[in-house]
Amino acid sequence: MTPGTTAILVICLIVSVGSFFGFRASLGRRKGLEEWTVAGRSFGLLFMWLLMAGEIYTTFAFLGASGWAYSRGGPALYIMSYITLGYVISFYLLPYVWQLGRRYGLQTQSDFFEQRYGSKALALVVSITGVLFVIPYLQIQLTGLGIIVQVASFDQIPRGTAMFIAVTTVALFVLMGGMRAVAWVSVLKDSLMILAAVSIGIYVPLHYFGGFEPLFQQIARNHPAHLTMPGTTKTMGHAWFISTVLLSACGFYMWPHTFGAAFTAKSGHVLRRNAIVTPLYTISLAFIFIAGFAALLLIPGLSNGDMALLMLARKSFSPWFLGVIGGAGALTAMVPAAIILLTASTLFAKNVFRPIFRPRMPESQVVYLAKTTVLILAFAGFYLALHSSTTLVALLLIGYSGVSQFFPGVVLGLFWPRVTTAGVLAGLIGGLTTVSTLMLSHRDPVYGLNAGFIALTLNFAVTVSVSLGMEPQESRLSLDEP
Amino acid sequence: MTSEETNTALRKPSLRGVVIGLVPFFGMCFSVPLWDRTTPMILGLPFNLFWLIAWIVISSGCMALVNRVERGRERKDPGA
Numbered sequence: 001m002t003p004g005t006t007a008i009l010v011i012c013l014i015v016s017v018g019s020f021f022g023f024r025a026s027l028g029r030r031k032g033l034e035e036w037t038v039a040g041r042s043f044g045l046l047f048m049w050l051l052m053a054g055e056i057y058t059t060f061a062f063l064g065a066s067g068w069a070y071s072r073g074g075p076a077l078y079i080m081s082y083i084t085l086g087y088v089i090s091f092y093l094l095p096y097v098w099q100l101g102r103r104y105g106l107q108t109q110s111d112f113f114e115q116r117y118g119s120k121a122l123a124l125v126v127s128i129t130g131v132l133f134v135i136p137y138l139q140i141q142l143t144g145l146g147i148i149v150q151v152a153s154f155d156q157i158p159r160g161t162a163m164f165i166a167v168t169t170v171a172l173f174v175l176m177g178g179m180r181a182v183a184w185v186s187v188l189k190d191s192l193m194i195l196a197a198v199s200i201g202i203y204v205p206l207h208y209f210g211g212f213e214p215l216f217q218q219i220a221r222n223h224p225a226h227l228t229m230p231g232t233t234k235t236m237g238h239a240w241f242i243s244t245v246l247l248s249a250c251g252f253y254m255w256p257h258t259f260g261a262a263f264t265a266k267s268g269h270v271l272r273r274n275a276i277v278t279p280l281y282t283i284s285l286a287f288i289f290i291a292g293f294a295a296l297l298l299i300p301g302l303s304n305g306d307m308a309l310l311m312l313a314r315k316s317f318s319p320w321f322l323g324v325i326g327g328a329g330a331l332t333a334m335v336p337a338a339i340i341l342l343t344a345s346t347l348f349a350k351n352v353f354r355p356i357f358r359p360r361m362p363e364s365q366v367v368y369l370a371k372t373t374v375l376i377l378a379f380a381g382f383y384l385a386l387h388s389s390t391t392l393v394a395l396l397l398i399g400y401s402g403v404s405q406f407f408p409g410v411v412l413g414l415f416w417p418r419v420t421t422a423g424v425l426a427g428l429i430g431g432l433t434t435v436s437t438l439m440l441s442h443r444d445p446v447y448g449l450n451a452g453f454i455a456l457t458l459n460f461a462v463t464v465s466v467s468l469g470m471e472p473q474e475s476r477l478s479l480d481e482p
Numbered sequence: 483m484t485s486e487e488t489n490t491a492l493r494k495p496s497l498r499g500v501v502i503g504l505v506p507f508f509g510m511c512f513s514v515p516l517w518d519r520t521t522p523m524i525l526g527l528p529f530n531l532f533w534l535i536a537w538i539v540i541s542s543g544c545m546a547l548v549n550r551v552e553r554g555r556e557r558k559d560p561g562a
Binding site: 119229415 | 492494495500503506507510511512514515516518519520521523525526527528531534535537538539541542544545546548549551557
């Protein structure tokens with residue numbers, strides 16, 4: 001058997017075992033919309049943790065983080081910082097979002113906006129923006145899967161074919177399983193990912209350099225600027241770091257799927273504890289950074305930094321263990337891709353299509369439409385991944401710049417009774433216009449600051465000033481009433 | 483998870499709770515010019531990487547503290 005065949009077989013085995021557990025967990029449950037999308041609001045701390053770690057630690061963390069450590073250097077550290085601070089912010093938001101979700105039967109981010117602001121138009125803008133900006137996130141996962149299969153097969157399977165197989169598997173998985181199945185696969189995914197991260201991040205420095213310190217001493221000697229900011233870039237200095245961390249931390253739970261995950265919890269306290277415990281998992285990212293830095297010395301000159309981690313694994317381990325690492329990587333792409341597909345398609349069917357075209361559509365048909373949308377979105381993501389050469393981190397930053405524009409509407413909606421619908425709508429549209437203009441004209445970063453951050457600041461200012469310039473408006477949500 | 487915990491309503495965060503939550507932002511974000519260095523290497527890691535790992539643990543501790551503060555308030559004065 002060639003090394004490529006061995007590695008690919010191990011990857012297939014891991015993916016099949018994962019899917020099998022997922023399907024088994026979801027058998028025999030009534031498949032209403034509430035079970036399919038929010039698992040009947042039944043998740044305790046363990047499942048919540050699995051689901052949230054499942055959707056946060058994606059191919060982006062696996063391949064993108066090591067890729068940036070390899071190609072950009074110091075600026076990659078922003079990832080550790082924003083994830084931790086994103087959890088800090090979640091402590092103050094998600095439990096309240098959950099409480100309102102339970103009281104008013106909310107299932108999606110758009111439901112929240114509609115209930116709080118009583119505006120169908122605003123809810124519609126939120127849904128459409130959410131679905132649009134989550135597509136780059138989906139694209140990340142599919143691109144990652146393509147890279148994994150390509151490297152693990154020793155370039156025998158072309159990336160396009162690999163992505164096609166991957167997208168079909170993910171779509172089937174979502175259609176047959178639902179949210180509960182996804183959370184179950186996360187168990188396998190997270191154990192394997194920690195195993196992969198720790199084994200590469202510890203074995204590689206020990207084997208080739210004799211420890212962490214000799215590795216970093218050598219990088220400091222050969223590439224003196226690489227380990228600090230702005231690394232190999234010209235624009236990603238400390239101002240960029242601060243603005244990007246703030247933007248991403250605010251946007252962390254503003255994705256339709258991360259926001260929606262709050263509704264699967266059994267209680268608000270579960271979400272608070274999640275915010276305390278889950279950041280610790282971010283420490284495993286350090287090993288992934290170390291692998292990226294080691295790859296800089298061991299396999300210099302890769303045209304695509306996102307391949308660094310797997311090329312390093314291919315160089316250092318026997319094919320079967322490359323397969324284990326590839327399998328871990330494949331699951332870290334499939335689980336988030338599945339969650340994104342599930343959420344975005346529910347959002348489209350329930351909050352875009354139904355209110356516009358068929359207001360009296362029964363729930364059974366919404367499920368049917370959502371499942372059709374899964375296929376459409378999956379292949380849209382596939383098409384984009386096939387025809388784009390953007391790095392994984394750059395894709396994620398585009399998505400964050402968009403979804404973080406929901407932040408003012410959520411925070412002020414929860415805690416500032418004076419905020420008005422027109423204020424939020426004006427801020428949101430202003431923020432989205434700013435960010436699109438800056439990014440499409442390739443002016444990100446602007447004056448050393450993250451473009452999305454500038455848009456978010458503007459968004460806040462517009463929301464607050466428009467709200468203050470209007471008659472107060474009655475809030476349709478209250479945190480206090482029982 | 484006790485049933486008492488499930489039933490008590492969450493109250494809006496207190497000022498003290500929010501202030502403790504700001505500590506990680508100073509440690510991991512605003513203070514970046516102070517710690518973005520390679521030396522001294524600690525546990526074989528560049529100083530900035532070590533700093534961030536340490537602050538992940540400290541942040542988790544901060545949030546555990548905020549949780550105690552908020553739980554204390556909610557138990558003492560449920561409702562309101």
